[in-house]
């Protein structure tokens with residue numbers, strides 16, 4: 001478990017709590033204050049920005065748009081600082097212009113958004129933090145920033161969340177401690193007797209679940225499925241992916257063996273959230289594959305954090321697994337977190353005419369084993 005960085009002497013919110021607030025602020029279109037090395041800015045998520053706030057931000061200075069290099073590439077702009085691009089905002093640009101730059105939905109229908117002018121020189125540190133915050137709020141990875149001179153006073157005067165980069169960046173990459181808040185008996189049609197554990201992260205993020213089938217002994221490798229939430233596949237029976245059949249096959253196999261652990265991580269859409277996954281689906285309907293769609297939106301192919309799976313297993317007392325997966329990255333990530341993966345058990349079910357191309361792309365581009 002990672003130590004909680006909160007100073008116990010303080011009654012006010014620590015960085016973990018202020019980050020949780022910042023996610024809520026960004027989702028509501030409220031700016032947050034970011035303070036770095038000798039520079040500071042107000043940052044707001046483009047997806048949630050309304051015209052009145054844009055006007056108020058413009059009154060403070062010249063706004064700049066922060067995008068990931070993936071999104072910038074599709075706009076024929078270049079990154080200014082590694083993975084981050086800074087884009088000039090024309091004087092007459094309104095929220096529709098900003099949203100069209102951030103959201104690739106209409107790229108093909110309205111191809112001439114530009115020319116988009118990249119800004120170079122200087123640091124992209126504030127921009128990177130703003131984009132990472134938007135991502136962690138499950139919004140499109142695009143933020144509008146306006147440099148400001150007196151960040152603390154501004155935050156205090158307007159009741160805005162204040163974040164220092166030197167505490168924000170480590171906190172964003174830190175794995176939050178997860179508390180096993182409750183467990184109860186759950187009989188299941190496919191797996192038989194089980195117990196569902198709810199794990200709650202200390203950072204106010206999504207809860208994750210571990211379903212124990214039977215009573216797996218802790219001193220032996222346990223048959224494990226590390227499953228990522230897929231509302232469309234798991235619940236609706238979507239034919240676009242293989243998630244539902246994989247979930248059911250894993251439960252059935254655990255039921256047959258009489259023991260197993262199903263880890264259900266709430267990392268919908270490979271960690272980009274359902275709204276962004278549906279944006280990716282819409283791009284797939286325009287001809288892009290699953291990886292290209294993620295990139296056009298500004299995401300990496302896979303934004304999941306599999307450290308959570310390792311933490312859940314450890315929390316339940318397991319140190320070795322037989323992992324049901326076709327994804328070698330899951331094996332590597334669990335091993336790098338100190339879990340022993342003694343066997344990879346293939347899980348090849350649910351191939352349909354509708355998902356054949358999706359599965360082929362995962363094999364060709366993401367290293368999945370067919």
Ligand SMILES: Nc1nc2c(ncn2[C@@H]2O[C@H](COP(=O)(O)OP(=O)(O)OP(=O)(O)O)[C@@H](O)[C@H]2O)c(=O)[nH]1
Nearest residue numbers: 227228229230241267268269270280290325326327
């Ligand atoms: N972004 C995005 N996510 C998708 C798409 N199709 C399915 N997903 C998500 O992909 C994830 C699939 O999760 P898993 O089945 O656990 O993982 P996997 O990487 O396919 O590996 P294994 O199933 O273990 O072989 C879920 O979070 C789905 O919501 C898509 O086209 N785009």
Ligand SMILES: [Zn+2]
Nearest residue numbers: 230233241243
């Ligand atoms: Zn799915």
